[in-house]
Amino acid sequence: MKLKGWKELPIGGVVTEPGNSREVETGTWRIARPIVNPEKCTDCLICWVFCPDDSIPSNGKIRFETELYHCKGCGICAVECPYKAIEMVQEADVILEELKLIDKK
Ligand code: SF4
Numbered sequence: 001m002k003l004k005g006w007k008e009l010p011i012g013g014v015v016t017e018p019g020n021s022r023e024v025e026t027g028t029w030r031i032a033r034p035i036v037n038p039e040k041c042t043d044c045l046i047c048w049v050f051c052p053d054d055s056i057p058s059n060g061k062i063r064f065e066t067e068l069y070h071c072k073g074c075g076i077c078a079v080e081c082p083y084k085a086i087e088m089v090q091e092a093d094v095i096l097e098e099l100k101l102i103d104k105k
């Protein structure tokens with residue numbers, strides 16, 4: 001399924017029918033990215049409960065990596081994590097670091 005960018009959205013709304021928010025790549029709106037420290041994360045899944053975009057996959061026991069196609073970077077997960085395991089990092093800084101890694105290959 002091809003996800004829609006914000007320029008392809010209808011004026012006035014994203015969710016026009018039940019469940020169609022999955023078709024919209026809301027991750028392109030993100031200016032900050034949640035980075036999880038695996039040493040602090042206890043898989044309590046509090047972040048999974050609070051994420052408004054259903055962007056934290058889980059099997060009910062383990063928190064998997066954040067799903068970045070839909071994570072809008074709201075930071076709610078970082079605020080609600082009782083173990084302070086999530087840090088919100090500027091998206092531009094993350095992308096620059098990723099580009100540096102690609103250059104070294
Ligand atoms: S709330 Fe924090 S400790 Fe709990 S699963 Fe999420 S990142 Fe891990």
Ligand code: SF4
Nearest residue numbers: 051071072074075077
């Ligand atoms: S930043 Fe917001 S949208 Fe992204 S995983 Fe955290 S709570 Fe969900």
